[in-house]
Amino acid sequence: MxxxxxxxxxxxxxxxxxxxxxxxxxxxxxxxxxxxxxxxxxxxxxxxxxxxxxxxxxxxxxxxxxxxxxxxxxxxxxxxxxxxxxxLTSTQLCPVIWSLIIGLVTLFVYQVVQNTSFPPLTVPVAAWSWVVVISASLGLILLYKTTTADPGFVAHGRQSNSKNTSNSGNGERYNHYKSLDSPALWAGNWSQLCVTCKIVRPLRCKHCGTTDRCVELFDHFCPWVGNCIGKGNRHYFVAFLWLELVALVASAGVAIVRIHSAVRAASWASAGAGGGGIQWAIFFVILDIFVLISVAALAITQASQVARNVTTNELANWHRYKYLRTGPDGSFQNPFDKGCKHNCVEALFPARAPTAPVMLAFDPQETMSLVKMEQGQLAANV
Structure with missing residues (x-):
């Protein structure tokens, strides 16, 4: 090192x-x-x-x-x-999402809610319109938090040891090497050694090639928010998705009701006479539903994974991780699943959730490998 x-x-x-x-x-x-x-x-x-x-x-x-x-x-x-x-390069496609959300809300307000070609607003429609604006605005706040929050970066080897080392260079190097004396490496799990961050990664941690940092409870890198999704900001990301999903569903419903009321009021001709009116409302519904399908799929997937305490990376690459192949026949089995309620509480309060260990104590293959290695060392010393 x-x-x-x-x-x-x-x-x-x-x-x-x-x-x-x-x-x-x-x-x-x-x-x-x-x-x-x-x-x-x-x-x-x-x-x-x-x-x-x-x-x-x-x-x-x-x-x-x-x-x-x-x-x-x-x-x-x-x-x-x-x-x-x-x-702008570091934010990836985040400005696109901001522009899309703000553009949809603006189109909804001026071409659906305040469209003079439509009949006057009823109280329920006005209430749901406020739900759209408020949920979309809160979603933007959570999007900002998702982009700017620490996703769970693990400190570099030198950085993590600097707080506990003396001022001498020898003491720092000693503690650095001591931190690399991990049971995971003794068991032969060299994939957990990150040469970039100079650490032995805990389980569920992965080095992100885009941010060039190891992220605890790594889920995926999302270019749409311009940040990794990990332990530190996953709750913001899921809440953002569901708030925007509420806004999309409510705005689509309000737009369809407004269009239906305009048709029933026989104002179709007057609405289309000015070249705008109902055509813009129909365009909004089409665009809104298109975005809604994508957001709904992602929101439901993320909520399901949070409830099971599993990440996108683990589901996509479970065959690479020994700690997920704990079934009797080597099948997928998540040892971190503690039940839906406990899993959701851990995701909602990440600061209280414990850090995953570098090695599971009950993993028979790794334990046996570690025992054999220690026996070999003892034999060599004798």
Missing amino acids: DARYTLPDKEGCTPLHWAAIRGNGEACTLLLQGGSAPLLAATDVTGSTPSQLAVEKGHRYLGVHLAEYREKQEGGKWCGKKGHLAF
Whole structure:
């Protein structure tokens, strides 16, 4: 973990240069994840970068991969991580969602509620119209919270140990190595070691390639909100979806009632005479229902997963995680499911929910592997 991967040799080659020369893609990936990305622009004494050296030595695909990785990291003057539009790049498609929600509410207010071509509002329709505006507004507040909240980032290895270490460098390194002395690694679960964050990830934690951080209870990265969905903001995300679903259903119902009342009042001709009126209301209903179907599917899915205490990532990749293959025949079985009520309380109050361990104590395969490894060490010492 303390290897000086930035130190060049007498030929100006860093470890990343030599991995590219040898065509070792796994070593290149490990070095890039460990922090060697800035070295993609470094040159040796001949003026060649790692990607150029890989192509020169016949490793064309590796060279192209390194060049694309460098381009993605730098991103140019405008869209790079330090470019003029870096903020817009980091928010992903979040501005689109804001524009869509605000646009739908505006269209609803002016072309459905306040449309002069329609009959006067009744009290129930007016009440439901206020429900639409209030729920959509509260949804935007929760969308902002989802985008800006910490999704559950796990501190880096050095950062997590800095609070408990002495000022000496030796003490810091000792505690850092001690933190990596994990039963999960002794049991052979090397996939839990994150070389980027320099930690042994707890169960249910995953490194997000977009944010480049390990996220506790990782669900997925949502480009529509511009943030990971994890333990820290999952409750905001689910509440946002259901509030917007209420707004979409109520607005569709109000719009259909208003259109129906206009037709019954024989005002169709007058509504269409000005080139607007009822046509805009029909357009709103079509757009509203289209968005409603997508939001409903996502809202129901997320609510179901919260009730079962399982994540999107776990359902999609359950065969990769040993802790989910705890059935008698290796079938899917979630050991973190504590019942619908308890699961919902944990999701609603994430600060009170315990962090998942790095290893399940009752996992027979991992326990047996750990015992054999310890026995082998004892035999070697004897």
